[in-house]
Amino acid sequence: MDFGRRDLLLGSAALLLANSSAARAVPGRKLGYAIVGLGSYGLGVIIPQFVNCTHSRLAAVVSGDRAKATRVAAEHGLGAGAIYSYADFDRIRDNPDVDIVYVCLPNAMHAEFTIRAARAGKHVLCEKPMAVSVAECEAMIAACRAADRKLMIGYRCHFEAYNLEAVRLARSGAAGKIRYVRSEHGFVQHNPAAWRLKRALSGGGSLMDMGIYSLQAARYMTGEEPVAVTARESTDRRDPRFREVEDILDWTLEFPSGAIASCQSMYSAAQNHVLLMGDAGRIELEPATRYTGNHMWVGEDGREKAVTPPPGPRVTQFAGQLDHMSESVVAGREPIVSGEEGLRDMRIVEAIYRSVREGRTIRLG
Amino acid sequence: MDFGRRDLLLGSAALLLANSSAARAVPGRKLGYAIVGLGSYGLGVIIPQFVNCTHSRLAAVVSGDRAKATRVAAEHGLGAGAIYSYADFDRIRDNPDVDIVYVCLPNAMHAEFTIRAARAGKHVLCEKPMAVSVAECEAMIAACRAADRKLMIGYRCHFEAYNLEAVRLARSGAAGKIRYVRSEHGFVQHNPAAWRLKRALSGGGSLMDMGIYSLQAARYMTGEEPVAVTARESTDRRDPRFREVEDILDWTLEFPSGAIASCQSMYSAAQNHVLLMGDAGRIELEPATRYTGNHMWVGEDGREKAVTPPPGPRVTQFAGQLDHMSESVVAGREPIVSGEEGLRDMRIVEAIYRSVREGRTIRLG
Numbered sequence: 035m036d037f038g039r040r041d042l043l044l045g046s047a048a049l050l051l052a053n054s055s056a057a058r059a060v061p062g063r064k065l066g067y068a069i070v071g072l073g074s075y076g077l078g079v080i081i082p083q084f085v086n087c088t089h090s091r092l093a094a095v096v097s098g099d100r101a102k103a104t105r106v107a108a109e110h111g112l113g114a115g116a117i118y119s120y121a122d123f124d125r126i127r128d129n130p131d132v133d134i135v136y137v138c139l140p141n142a143m144h145a146e147f148t149i150r151a152a153r154a155g156k157h158v159l160c161e162k163p164m165a166v167s168v169a170e171c172e173a174m175i176a177a178c179r180a181a182d183r184k185l186m187i188g189y190r191c192h193f194e195a196y197n198l199e200a201v202r203l204a205r206s207g208a209a210g211k212i213r214y215v216r217s218e219h220g221f222v223q224h225n226p227a228a229w230r231l232k233r234a235l236s237g238g239g240s241l242m243d244m245g246i247y248s249l250q251a252a253r254y255m256t257g258e259e260p261v262a263v264t265a266r267e268s269t270d271r272r273d274p275r276f277r278e279v280e281d282i283l284d285w286t287l288e289f290p291s292g293a294i295a296s297c298q299s300m301y302s303a304a305q306n307h308v309l310l311m312g313d314a315g316r317i318e319l320e321p322a323t324r325y326t327g328n329h330m331w332v333g334e335d336g337r338e339k340a341v342t343p344p345p346g347p348r349v350t351q352f353a354g355q356l357d358h359m360s361e362s363v364v365a366g367r368e369p370i371v372s373g374e375e376g377l378r379d380m381r382i383v384e385a386i387y388r389s390v391r392e393g394r395t396i397r398l399g
Numbered sequence: 400m401d402f403g404r405r406d407l408l409l410g411s412a413a414l415l416l417a418n419s420s421a422a423r424a425v426p427g428r429k430l431g432y433a434i435v436g437l438g439s440y441g442l443g444v445i446i447p448q449f450v451n452c453t454h455s456r457l458a459a460v461v462s463g464d465r466a467k468a469t470r471v472a473a474e475h476g477l478g479a480g481a482i483y484s485y486a487d488f489d490r491i492r493d494n495p496d497v498d499i500v501y502v503c504l505p506n507a508m509h510a511e512f513t514i515r516a517a518r519a520g521k522h523v524l525c526e527k528p529m530a531v532s533v534a535e536c537e538a539m540i541a542a543c544r545a546a547d548r549k550l551m552i553g554y555r556c557h558f559e560a561y562n563l564e565a566v567r568l569a570r571s572g573a574a575g576k577i578r579y580v581r582s583e584h585g586f587v588q589h590n591p592a593a594w595r596l597k598r599a600l601s602g603g604g605s606l607m608d609m610g611i612y613s614l615q616a617a618r619y620m621t622g623e624e625p626v627a628v629t630a631r632e633s634t635d636r637r638d639p640r641f642r643e644v645e646d647i648l649d650w651t652l653e654f655p656s657g658a659i660a661s662c663q664s665m666y667s668a669a670q671n672h673v674l675l676m677g678d679a680g681r682i683e684l685e686p687a688t689r690y691t692g693n694h695m696w697v698g699e700d701g702r703e704k705a706v707t708p709p710p711g712p713r714v715t716q717f718a719g720q721l722d723h724m725s726e727s728v729v730a731g732r733e734p735i736v737s738g739e740e741g742l743r744d745m746r747i748v749e750a751i752y753r754s755v756r757e758g759r760t761i762r763l764g
Contacts, residue, residue, distance in 0.1 A: 213633075213647060213668045216581070216661075222678055264631050266651045266760065268578075268659045282578060284651050284659050286631045294633045294649050296581075296661050303578045303676040304700035311668040313587055321701065335669035336686065394759040395631065 065133040065360040066093025068118070068126060068156070070147050072102050075161065076138030079325065079352065081106070086353035089360035093131045096123055123147070127154035134159055134359055136188075140235040141242055145170035152181040159359045161188040162246050164376025166237025168384055171377040178373060186359045186369035187376035189250060193354030196328040199343035200310070200317050201254055208332055210314025212293045217251040218307045219244035219323065220282075220300030226275045231301075239269070239279030241383060245299030247323045249379055251308045252287050252295035255317075260287035260295070262397050263382060265389040275301070285386050311335075325351075430498040430725040431458025433483070433491060433521070435512050437467050440526065441503030444690065444717065446471070451718035454725035458496045461488055488512070492519035499524055499724055501553075505600040506607055510535035517546040524724045526553040527611050529741025531602025533749055536742040543738060551724045551734035552741035554615060558719030561693040564708035565675070565682050566619055573697055575679025577658045582616040583672045584609035584688065585647075585665030591640045596666075604634070604644030606748060610664030612688045614744055616673045617652050617660035620682075625652035625660070627762050628747060630754040640666070650751050676700075690716075 067090055069076045084092045094116040097103040103117045118126055126132055135151035137144055137160040145165045151158045158178060164171050164187050178185040191197040204212065220240060229235045236242050253259065265285035269276045281302050287295040298305070308322035318331045318338060331338035348354030362369040385396040432455055434441045449457045459481040462468040468482045483491055491497055500516035502509055502525040510530045516523045523543060529536050529552050543550040556562045569577065585605060594600045601607050618624065630650035634641045646667050652660040663670070673687035683696045683703060696703035713719030727734040750761040 211667075214649075214663065214665060214670075216583075218581075220579075220676075262631075264629055264758075266627075266629050266653060266659065268653060268657045270657050282657075282659055284579075284661055286649050286651070288631060288633060292633045292635050292647075294631065294647055296649055296663060298579065298661060300579060300676075302576075302678050303681075305579075305676060305681075306700070311585075311665075311670060313667050316668075316670075335671070393629075 064089055064091040065363060066091055066131045067159075067356065068094035068096055068129075068132045068135045069138060070096040070123070070135060070151075071138035071140075071143075072097040072099065072106055073138065076136070077102075077106060080136065080138060080356075081110070083350060083352035083356060086349035087356050087360075088353075089364070090134075090353075090356040093133075094118060094126065094129060096120065096126075096135075124150055124154055126151070126156060132156060133363060136356075137161055140229050141237045142166050142235050145174050148174045148185065149177040152177040152183045152185070155181060155183070157184040157186075157359070157363050159186045159188060159356075160376070162250075162376065162379070163237070163242050163383065164373065164380055166242070168377065168380050171373065171380045175373040175377060184359070184363050184369060185373035186362065187371050187373065188355060189371040189375065190351045190355050191247065191250060191323050192254070192371050193348060193358065194323065194328065194351040195343040195346055195348075196319055196330050197251070197254070197323065198346070199341065200308070200319055200330060201257070203317050203332060203341075204255055204310055205257060208315065209310055209312030209317050212256055212291065212310060212312045214293065214311040215252050215255050215295040216297075216307070216309040216311075217248040217255070217295060217322075218298040218305045219247045220298065220303050220305045222304055223275060223301035231275055231279055233278040236279060238383075238387070239276070239281060239283070240299035240301045241280065241283045241386060243299070243301075245283055245297070245383075246379060248297040248299055249382060251322065252297050253378075255308060255310045256289050256291070256293050256295065258289040258291055258293065259378070260289055260382060260398055262288040262395050263385045263389055264395040265386040267390045283386065283390070285389070287382075429454055429456040430728060431456055431496045432524075432721065433459035433461055433494075433497045433500045434503060435461040435488070435500055435516075436503035436505075436508075437462040437464065437471055438503065441501070442467075442471060445501065445503060445721075446475070448715060448717035448721060451714035452721050452725075453718075454729070455499075455718075455721040458498075459483060459491065459494060461485065461491075461500075489515055489519055491516070491521065497521060498728060501721075502526060505594050506602045507531050507600050510539050513539045513550065514542040517542040517548045517550070520546060520548070522549040522724070522728050524551045524553060524721075525738075525741070527615075527741065527744070528602070528607050528748065529738065529745055531607070533742065533745050536738065536745045540738040540742060549724070549728050549734060550738035551727065552736050552738065553720060554736040554740065555716045555720050556612065556615060556688050557619070557736050558713060558723065559688065559693065559716040560708040560711055560713075561684055561695050562616070562619070562688065563711070564706065565673070565684055565695060566622070568682055568697060568706075569620055569675055570622060573680065574675055574677030574682050577621055577656065577675060577677045579658065579676040580617050580620050580660040581662075581672070581674040581676075582613040582620070582660060582687075583663040583670045584612045585663065585668050585670045587669055588640060588666035596640055596644055598643040601644060603748075603752070604641070604646060604648070605664035605666045606645065606648045606751060608664070608666075610648055610662070610748075611744060613662040613664055614747060616687065617662050618743075620673060620675045621654050621656070621658050621660065623654040623656055623658065624743070625654055625747060625763055627653040627760050628750045628754055629760040630751040632755045648751065648755070650754070652747075
C-alpha cells in the first residue's frame, strides 16, 4: 500500500469537501446501525445522536449486559430481535435491518468485532484508535476488503465545524508558511479501575486515548505525513493508576515541509489545545476537540481574533460522522477517514512507543 | 562543582526573596556601570533604565563606534574619560568610577570581555546566553573567582513581576503536582544580515537567543534540574537567513519529579508563551517574558482567571536586575543568577545540540 503524498492530498481535499452538499446526495431510506458496546460513548454519546441524522438510524444494540441492552432497545422502539450479546453477535448477518456495525468497545476488542462484522456482511464504523497494533489494523482492512464492505474510523473531528474551518484556513495560507504545530490533549484520570488503564483492554495509556486527537490534529492541520518521530514518556509507576499503561507521552513529528509538531497526551493534567503557527500568523483552537464548546482564534501573535465557523449542513459532528458513513455506503465511496487512515495513525503510534523504548528518533517509512 | 538539588533549592528560595526589602539594604552611593556594546539592547534598553534604579548609575560606555560613544556619553553627562573602545577597554582598571561592567555584546564576545573586565578588577553583569560554550563559561567563572569579583548573568525574568508571581504560585501548589511545562519563544527574524544569524558572533540560532528564555522558564517554573534532554531541529538551509544557524529547535526536558517540559525556540514564527500544568490546574503566561505587557492566567483548565502580580519594590525588571547586582556587590553576596546559573543553561544547550546531532536522548549530570 502507498500512503504517500498523493493519498495525503486527496485526503485533505476530501476533508474539505466532507461537509459540502455534493457529498450529501443520498437517496431513500435511513441506513440501520448496530451499536456494539453500551458504555459511556456508545450509549451516552452516539445513540442520542441519531435524532440529528438524516441518513442514519439505530437498528440494533450489542452488549454484554442483557438487562441494559433490553432497556436501551425498549427506549428506542427496538424489539428482542434487535438485541445481541457478544457471543451471539455473528447472528447479525441474518438481520437485514442492520447495514452498518459501529464498534464502540475497548480498543483491544476493535479488531475482533470489526472482522466479525465484515464476515457477517456488514459495513463497519470503528472507534479510534482503530486497534492496538498495525497487524490488527491490516487484518481489519483485509477482512473488510474481502467482504467488499466499507470501513470507517470514528475520527469525529473531521466532521467538527471548528476543526474543519481551521484546516480550511491553514490550507488557504491564513497563517503563512506553516512552521510549527502544538497539539496537546489530556485529562486527569481519577478512576484506577477504568478499562483505559488495563493494558489488555486499552493497548496503552494516554497515547491510545487522548493522544490520538493530538496525533490526528498534527496531521490534518499540516496536511502532511510525518517522516520522523522522537518521543519521551513520563509515568509514575508507583501510582496505582499507572501500573500497566503510560501517563504522559511527549512526541515530536517532523514533516517533509520542515514543519514540526510538538504533541502530548496525558492522564495527569487537563488540556485540550491545538495551535498552528506560520511565518504570518497563527490558528489556535482551545478547547480544540471537545464534543461541544470549542473555540478558535486566528491572526498574528498577540492580535488574534475569535473566529466562528460558518454554519454547516451537519447538526453535530457525531451526526455528520454517522451520515457520512451512510452516504459512503450508499454511494459506494471510501469514507474520508477509512481504515487506511486508522492504519496510518497506528504506524506512528507504534513508532512513538518504539522511540521511547530505544531513546532515539525513529524514521517513518 | 555540585549543581544538585541543594543548590537548586537555595536558588529557588533566593529567587523568591529577590524582590523582598531584606535584599535591598544597600547603603551609600550608587554603583557605577560601564555598558559594553551600544547596540539595540545596551543602548536601547539598558541605558534608559538607570533612571529607574536606586543603587545603579551609568559611569562609562564601551563601543567600537567612537562617534556613537561620544554622543551617548554627552547625552548622559559623561566626559571623554568615560569612553572606551574595545581595543583600549583594559584601561578601565584605572577608572574608579566604574564598579561593574555590563557586557551587552554578541554572544561570542561575552567570554573575552567578562574575563578582561574581571582582570581589570571590575564586577561583571553579562548578558545571556552567558557564552557560546561550557568551556567559555567555566573560564569566565574562574577569571571572576581569581579576581574576587562577582559575576551575574542578565536573566531579567528573575526580576519580572509576572514570572516571580508564577514561580511563587507554582511553589505554593496552586496547580497541584506539576506534571508538564510548555515553554515557547520565537519571532520572525526578517533581517538576513542580523549578527544573530552569523555563527561566529552568535554561537548558534534561535536556541542561543529566544531559546534561553524557554529553557530558563522550564527550570524556574518547575524548580528542578533536568536529568535528560531529547531534541529535534528544523531548518531550511536553502533560506539565506539560515545558512549558518538553526531556525526551529524543539526539545523535551525530563525532571526528577517526573515532570516534563516541552520547549521550543524559533526564528520563523512569533510566540512567547509559558504554561505550567499540574494535576489540579494550570499557570499560564502569554506573553510570558516580554519587556512589558506580560499576562498571566491561573486556575483549572477552561476556568482560568487573569492574575495581576502584587506591586513590588522594583520599578522595572531591568532596574531590578541592575540594582540586584549593585546590592550583591555591596553586600558581598552571590547574585541569584550567577555565573554558575549561566553555566547550567549552557550545559543543557550543549546537550540539546548533541541530541539533535546524534538523534537520541542525552542524559544530563
